[in-house]
Amino acid sequence: MSILVAGQTCWQTHKADNASVIIDADKFFRHARSAMLKAKHSIMLIGWDFDTRIGLVHDDQNDDAPVRVGPLLDWLAARNPDLQIRILKWDLGVVNSLARGETPFYVLKWMFSKQIHLKLDGAHPAMSAHHMKLLVIDDQLAFCGGIDMTVGRWDTSDHRENEPRRRSPMGFAQGPWHDATTCISGPAAVALGELARTRWRYATGQTIRKTERDDQIWPDGLDVEFENVAIGIARTAPQYEDRQQVSEIETIKLAMIGSARKYLYIESQYFASRRIAEAIAARLKEVDGPEVLVINPEGAGGWLEAKTMDSARVRLIRLVEDADRFDRFRILYPVNESRSPIYVHAKIMVADDDVLKLGSANLNNRSMGFDTECDITIEAHDQSTRGKISRVRDTLLAEHLGCAVEQITDAVKTTGSLLRTVDTFSRSIGRGLMKVPVRELTVADEVFAESDFADPERPAGVKYRTASFLQQRLRRPKPLQLG
Structure with missing residues (x-):
């Protein structure tokens, strides 16, 4: 399909x-x-x-x-x-x-x-x-x-x-x-x-x-x-004057989360969309669900982003980790040779070796329905394209872990796991991936977290609608609740 x-x-x-x-x-x-x-x-x-x-x-x-x-x-x-x-x-x-x-x-x-x-x-x-x-x-x-x-x-x-x-x-x-x-x-x-x-x-x-x-x-x-x-072009555009609401990017993100069998590799500037986090949590509850590896920055830049995006991330990490019954979730940030954090601005999602999506949209509410965005998607229909998609993912991991692409590819094949591959190349010095810190939220943080003030999901008055593609084609024995 x-x-x-x-x-x-x-x-x-x-x-x-x-x-x-x-x-x-x-x-x-x-x-x-x-x-x-x-x-x-x-x-x-x-x-x-x-x-x-x-x-x-x-x-x-x-x-x-x-x-x-x-x-x-x-x-x-x-x-x-x-x-x-x-x-x-x-x-x-x-x-x-x-x-x-x-x-x-x-x-x-x-x-x-x-x-x-x-x-x-x-x-x-x-x-x-x-x-x-x-x-x-x-x-x-x-x-x-x-x-x-x-x-x-x-x-x-x-x-x-x-x-x-x-x-x-x-x-x-x-x-x-x-x-x-x-x-x-x-x-x-x-x-x-x-x-x-x-x-x-x-x-x-x-x-x-x-x-x-x-x-x-x-x-x-x-x-x-x-x-x-074949390239799929997906957009986000808010309803404005005679332009109708467009939320194709949110739909394809949820579809990729719902369809992944073994691996879901994500790079994003933020992890602040509750709808996305709940979809990931639902997959992590499954006995045979996929591993999910999220690469984020250590923290957002600026006071307002720290209060909104970082606070939302703390709450959503807790939500996802509570659902992670089988230890298949990691959210990490990269460091360079001097162990200084590398700011992650890329917006990438790779499902298994089958689908590669890359563009401007983050995992936050704005990118799902309030800002204008454009992503492109490559879907594999043959083994050659699958190999090229996995090569892109392995190249990204190799950059973050400071090793050769071939080492990552061999490790993924040997372990059958992205998370164990990361563990294999993790070290206390030089390039690597570190666990994103989860701090205690203050009362002010709780007020800002997931608020519509800085990260609205839709323009005022526009109701959320679940795409019929998700309703009809990705049903499971226990249907994924998308709000």
Whole structure:
């Protein structure tokens, strides 16, 4: 039974000629720059945040193009008068830009440019965020994932302590950061281009024609992992004006949790959705249910996030651990060689070797129904694709545990367990995974935990509805209670 059902667990499914998972922003920024240098007609950047000052590469290049985002886009436009560059940024995100000292020079210039068009997207309910991250080039190539082209995202997979290149444009040192995205070509990229144009129309009222290009493009140096594979595109979008509520991402997350047989591997910035936690808890109660390994940051950044997201996480960890009768659940955070925490910003879910989902949506309420999000899903229908999906999961685990991918693959095969594999490579020094701390909650924490103030599930007045896909196709002897 396919987990990808248009209108339920995804918006559309399309073939990708080529597709790859890109781990950490050093690689993403490098490949994004390479792809933008190949643009002939259009570049569309859609994100939660965007900073013109960041460098996309940190070493010498054998081309004349600038390495910083703002000068690069200006250079591309000057070199090609047929190129149209459109940047769509969450309107409230501009407050972040001003707070960190970003110059308004490019913002003002691009608002009146004939080739580079910067728009602030306010087409959302009050306090909702535009969180999806898309880069679409010539409607031929698309990047979709969790990495914003902004301050604090750049890092290599080594996540070294005191990395000299990991600094803000103002020169401030920044901590280790783990993230991920995808690169896709072919009809699936065309569909992501359609989504980007739809977002632009909602925000601006302007309709953009699809780009026509005969030749195919792919970033230099990026290995192709998947060929001729079906891609499911799932969205979250809150009800707003004439736009109906869209909760495909929540549906596919719950479907993946419900369908996993042996392993459920998750990376997320948060663990704050009660609906997701209850679905995991239900599976852990089953005698033959799957192992669940969640990779989170050690803690959220900022006072409000600590009060809301971390407090919610404490309550939900307790809920899940109470249901974990067979010791099949872990929630861990990664540390680097110096045992400093690595901030996890990636949003990934892998069910067995069968389904890989990656995008912008976290395990919090906002991502399920209040912000705009976009995830892509690859579902395996042959052994070759299963091997590639498990390779992605093992690569992520190998990065976190500081060992070779082949060691992880062999250990999973030998032990038949992700959790025992983690235990095998756990050590008290160097890279590794640590148990997420569960602190005692104060009265104030209890008030903020799982509140609608910072992490609402739906816009005001929009009722929750369980998707018919979950009602009809994932019934068990004791049906999963999803609220």
